[in-house]
Amino acid sequence: MLRDMQSRTVSPVFIGRGTERASLEEALARAEEGAPQAAVIGGEAGVGKSRLVEEFLTRARTSGAVTATGVCVEVGAEGMAFAPVSTVLRGLYRQLGEELSQAAGGFGGELARLLPELGRPALGGHPLWDGEVRGRLFELTARLLETLAQERLLVLVVEDLHWSDQSTRDLLGYLLRSLQRGRLLLLATYRSDDIHRRHPLRPFLAELDRLRTVRRLELPRFSREEVRGQLCGILGAEPSPELWEQVYLRSDGNAFFVEELASVSGDGQGMLSDSVRDLLLVRVEALPETAQRVVRLVAEGGSKVEYGLLRAVSGLGEDELIEALRAAVGASILHADEDDTYRFRHALMREAVDDDLLPGERSRLRRRFAEALEREPGLVAPGALPARLASYWYHAHDPAKALPAVLKASTGARCQHAYAEQLHLLERALELWDSVPMELRTSLRIAEEAESYPLCDCSDEVLSQLDLLAEMVLAARFAGEPERGVSLIKRALRALEGRGHPLREAWFWTERSRLMRNLGRSNGWEELARAQKLIEDMPPSPVHARVVTEAAVWGAVYEPGPGTLTVAERAVALCEEVGDELDGLHARLSRAAMLVETGRGDEGFAVFREVAGRVEDEDLVGVFTRSHINLQSLLESTGRSEEALEVAEEAMRMAYRYGLRDTQSWISGNRSDALFSLGRWEEAKAAALEARKHARTPTTRALAAQRLVRLALAQGDLAAAGEGLQRMEEAHRYYEGPAPQYAHPAAQYRIAFAAAEGRILDARRLFAQAVDAGLAPGCGCYTWPMLDAAVLAESQSRGVPAAEPGHAEALARIRGLAAELRRDYPVWAAYGLMVEAEAARAEGTAKVADWAAACAAFEELTRPYELARSRARLAEALLAEGERERAGALLAQAHAVAAGLGAEPLVAEMARLAQRGRLSLQEQSAGSCEPETFGLTPRERDVLALVAAGRSNRRIAEELFISPKTASVHVSNILAKLEVGSRGEAAALAHRLGIVGGRGLTGAGTEGPA
Template sequence: MGGVPLIGRDDELAELALAIRDEHRHVLVTGEVGIGKTRLVTQAAQVARDEGAVVVEASCLPLDVRLPLLPVIEVLRSLDRALGREVLAALPLYALDELARLVPEVIGRQAGPDALPAGEWQRQRLFAAVGLVLTHIAGSRPVVVVIEDIHWADAATLDLLTYLRASSGGSITLIATCRSDEAPLDPPVARWVEQARRPETVRLELAGLSRAAIAELAEQTLDSPPPESVVEELHRRTEGNPYFAEELIAAAVVASHGGPGVALTRQPPRVLAELLVARSRRVSDTARAVLAVLAVAGRSVPEIVVARATGMAAADVTCAMHELVDARLATPDSVRPELGCRTRHALLAEAVAGDLLADERRAAHAGIAAAFAATNDPALSAEIAGHWSAAGRPRDEFGSLLEAAEHSHRLHAYTQAADLWHRAADIAESLPDVARTANVEPGWLRIRTIDALQACGRDVDAEALIEQTYATYRDSPSDTLTAAVLHRAAWHRGVAAQRETPSDTAYALFEEARRIHEMLPESPEYARLLADHARCMWTDSSDRNSEPIYRKALAVAERCGATLQTAHALTGLAAIALLHGEPSHGFALFDRARDLAGRHSGPSLHVEAMTATHHSDALLKSGQLAEAERIALEGLDRVRWAGAASRYPGGILRGNAAESLLERGLIDAAARLVADVHDRRPKRDDWNLHLLQAQVEICRGATESAVARARAVDLLGLAGPRMWVYERARFLPKVALWAGDPAAALDRVERALEVLGGCSVELYCGELFALGARAVADLADTARARRDGAAERAALTGAERLAAALDLMGSRPLTDHRFLAAVPGDRADWQAELLRLRGVRDPDAWAEAAAVWQRLGRPHRMAYAWWRQAEALLARSRNPMTASGTLQAAAEAANGMAPLTANIRRLARRSRISIRPVSFEPPPATDDPYGLTQRERQVLRLLAQGCTNAQIGGELFMSPKTASVHVSNILRKLNVVNRAEAAAVGERARLTGPDS
């Protein structure tokens, strides 16, 4: 443990240091092997040395024959090395004679013959001599005696320690360490440890490190933050044991061969496994057989199950369990004792299971599976299937998989259900006789897997399986199965596939599936097919031609009593009603759909998430920002409950809530919603969160990061239906504009308009035209400043192209709409930017735009318009005071938007306008809004005072490297890029005050 940093032991170190300062006579530090006893006492000893104490350390050794007083001899030799022989000058002659028996090389002579008859008085004289040495030194300086591994101590050493504790005077502290997992202890050691339970003894029983401390240990070992999944697995398997954790990390580093990322090995490294297995070999054969079952089970197992799995008598199992508990190899379940015992920790189970021969391990798995199956508990079916699989018996596994999948489905555990059905499908296809015996069609297992994957938001996984299933079951003799396969393939190719527009083959597949269903009785599956067909059309074109298909889906669903499909159809009809001018009817349909989806007892997550997504998106577009956030977060709570918050539906809902917050200028709150994507590259199912994170980075002035993130989203090669193109296109030009690249922004706008024109999606494009106008105006401003006529003409030509595109759309994107609330603001921006393009500074045009955005509650858009209005006022007047109030209002509204604030302040400085400091009301204090630990909040407080890592370490008694790790964790949790920004966020969140 010498190389392991002292992490997560601040409280224990403080308690030990206090015990030394208070001159306690006895401190006992206990804990299992590797828990950090040596590192703790070594650190405390060094602190004591630094404060002027004399510290001597010795260890007991695991010898077959215990040499008497071996650690005491080492203590005396350490004193000689530390102080020299002058310490002996004041000792009486008898003491020197006695010490010469132990360390003649220190005394300088051999012990003389005993002058008196042998007896217990000799032990007393020897003990007194040792005590005199320590007391003599302690008269002038504190003395700390550390004896490690007392569990291996001989009886004489134990007696001497007891004597010193009871009789020595002066400032002497005795510190002993003892393994709590060394069982059974020798009787003298056990008695001595029991006697140490007296009140004056300080007992430190070291438990495993916290999850946060294990994360810090891993980060220091790897020199970079480990993935959360690695930390979680590391803490689970080691239960916080730092030595075990370090060994697993080291093995993972070796296994990675220096490549990117670190994954823990499935088996513990050899050195660690040998250490753990060696302890298991000290118990009887019966206990080892029981331990093997516990290890293979990997969890608490009742005695009756162990008895069935091993074939032992119940009484023998009970005795073996007691032996394992006494040997610290097993522990009773602390929460539910009726569940029996488990291995001491996960690594012990892995080591013991790994030590079994392959046939022994398979037999153990089969015995456990049969024993659990005998309990007739459906909740155990997935576990039983896993044991049959490990036993290499797929035929037995198949039935358990089906039962487990159905059970998981009933509990809405769709992720687990999908994995179970997928495995069952693999077995059914590889062993057709097993499927026939169970009367199960493998193709339907694939369909159920696909539906479960979509229900829990694993759309990317579902897409790959859809294509595999289509290739295999496209020509199934079963019409219903063929229709289901065609339906899933049509949806994938129409909406989920990466194409510029849905392929014609998607609509052909939908039509083919519909023809099959029209020859069959109406069913919920038919209603779902119709709703998906309509949704595919709507997502690509927002065309009202999808309405009759939605209405037919609704009628079929209602006739079949299919609540979920009814909600699906209502959601689509709501979107149609809204876009085509019936907002009150549309939102009423949304409310009805949400109510139906929420009351459904089946696999409703997919439709619930879809309804909440469309509803919150509609509220965003209608300008009801706070309500949009509420609906999105309610939907997010639902998918989080189902374990799908990190999947695609959860990402869309988080994105809608974050967009609402960004539009209202609440940057920190939006940042918290998308913080988990800060340190990872975009994927197909989280690109929207990355684009929102790029907006956060723009607001915070991290322009380069925002541009790199937007470029990474571009490199995904996403296209898909036109509604998805629109959702990406409206964010990307903003990044380019605030990064000072209007040419790139214009290019993005024009490419998007080319794809989006010619269908009802163009109604949403008002913001794109406003952004395009801003881009050409910026280009023209720069060209005029450089007297570059060609560049100015190019900017004017770009504006003409935008105007032509708007004409092709019949000016619909900038025509007032009963549903699209932002159209008046986009139109005002478009008109004002076109005036700026031509060099006309019109403050009234910008005042009109600011008034619209103020009414809509969009502070940053309002601030931009006021900035441009002030700019126009200053261009028309020589009196800067004409723009003073406007510029002050812009500064206040732009709070939280770093590049806009910088532009406003630059304009103020150029015009010699004084802007008052912007007051900012901090949000209400919360207990821990960012998940900071108490230690991290202490570090943040010092960081906010401008302290360096070395100064933080000195103030909080930690090394500069540990302080650096804390600072890195704080930056990650606050989702900021530097210390100054962390201090600002901490101050606003009231995390840096004296009571933090």
């Protein structure tokens, strides 16, 4: 009723901004074409940012766009996280209704944290184990917007970013980086004059400057001629030269000040004082007294105040309140929104009114708001109630009321995964702590997030404050503020000194271990060892379960082997004894991984598959990130690459459903590993690039770079390898340490790159540094390839005078480390044989038998690159012993595979060997080598034999004891390798060339990875 009754203080004619409007129009056009765009509009307060956005939204709506606007509110800094995003989503929901619900189908429970209209927020997603819990919310929000933007053009606005909470900034940053498709334009505004050097928005804006899809617009003040045009619009006539000049000089081109000056000095006479506040208060003071009271209430109620709340606080009758609001809206002081809320037309006006109040008057008005909400909580939206009460009571200077309200608001922020705001609220609770009576402090149950933390069970006020510190430690970790977390732990441990509470001390030491790893200061073992020492003689408890489970997880990363297996088994038993199911699943996964590492693969994989089944059935997202990814990685590390790809397919489907962007990077990276092993290098590169696209953390960015470096080195692209190594080094700075899964591949590629550039001494030094760092041997997947790179560098240095000193010592170190490594699986044993043979070659003592053993081992595996290299080495050894015919056949066979892979360094090496031995790389010798197999693995030849016999995929699966899906994958690979279009063509070619039947058939049912 009151929305359209403002007096004419705003020009009906939009003035200027031609350049900015053109830029926005261009962004809108590109968004219409399906390329998401964004623009960030800055400018001083009152310069006209909101008016520009309003005009643009009107233009966008006429072209068929759906628009929605959210405004950052000052209360957001006190815990009302995601407020503008929730408002935008609510605006879309009002316009699209069921269509939005359908677009959110399957993940509405997560999005309900931002849009309660979608139902109850989903349970689970405990961040203690689920590191991507907040990222999942962000990814699902992006997916919702992309889905909605497929059918229509969306223009979404977030105003007043200078008041934004950190969670809103993080979500916006994620959207701006990750939105890839859809007809979508995001706009945001901020006050540039409020962005001081330490303002939290400054680094956010700097980050946006690096995004090519984000436009930065800075609105200047109006020129003298533009001020004249604005006055013409407001006055409805040409202003007098005197008024034009005075308004321009007084306003200095600020559009809002022009409006204010024009509204109070239409005749150019009686100009106001130079005080900006006085200028802004003139129209307020001209209102009736009741209207002035309501305006002051709105100023203290927040950025927007609900009509019902105003009525409850003001004590006015309905008619009297409406008349007061009518006067304030008519004077262009307040603005009435469609949702029956009221706000100041401009924030500068609100600030002036607020500044005009006495300190006691402000706190009294805030108390009245808080009391009204306690009497009638339904006066505001349920999601906003805790934060509003916390803010009102805090500013009312009533600690006894404020502390419980602040703690409740922190719980609400945590439920939204707004951990930065949760930490801010808990900091406020700590500030209030000493001002609250002790009986109230000791009655509060605080550490709800710290599930294994031993909550205070007595009236000891120091211990009850420790509960608060425990909750703050976790909030700091989840908010990405590890330094603050370490500081809080130091404070807690000082308070615990001499108090005889080892369980609490152990809990804080365990958390310190995690934070030290996050900060890259240490591997965290010293802290974990101290925690274990504190509880070793105590009866089992949830703290025991957490500490020992954490130790098992630590060992699985840093010291995989029998010792960690013992720790993991103890963790499993403890979790079962105390009934800790979540930690118990993680303990079982650590135990399963160690079973695989110590040669008990079948037993370990059975546990993995059992836990993975529970994860799928119960949607245990926090466990999924270990169950499926580790299963995939360990299958690959033990030579079961095809099975690893099957797990990857299911894992990727689940990761997409859960919205786990960084987890998708892990899965794609592991897929790249399996595809590289199988010789499908183009697919491996595509998977590595996909991993890089999804990477959100330093670890996943480093691992994606590693996979691309591996491919570049194998294919001889040293420029790409060097660039990738640089990216890997930058990301690894945060995670560098003794964990084999990170350190061994990093050392491998540094060594290989140095050797490829002829820097043999550097390669030797890098290997020595890796060994001297005390790296745990780790599993064969990570350590054997590092040894192989080191021995290959020594082999290449044979005969180089500068490399002779230290050559024998380097080989001795390689052999020493190789002797410590396990060879429980065929692929590890094959690498061991290859490293031994290459070491002998480096000494000039390699025998045909050495390389024949390596070839035989790799012939039983799906490792075409390693097999081609071993065959080339065997050919070299045969040639040295005068067996030219066998050497030529093997070399030609190896060359065909290496050339097909694009392994240029290996191809060039074989070409040099052929030239030296006067051999033809095209030569085939039926008497001394097997028929051409087109790179088919032994298992693929088994499958091909059954295809040639007319068997269906299901029959093939039954005869070979594999799954039908695996049989289908094998058939697809066979068709691709033979370059035929049907099973019949494959069978005919196989019989014609002798690939199946006689020597070319390995025999159905042969043992091998399925």
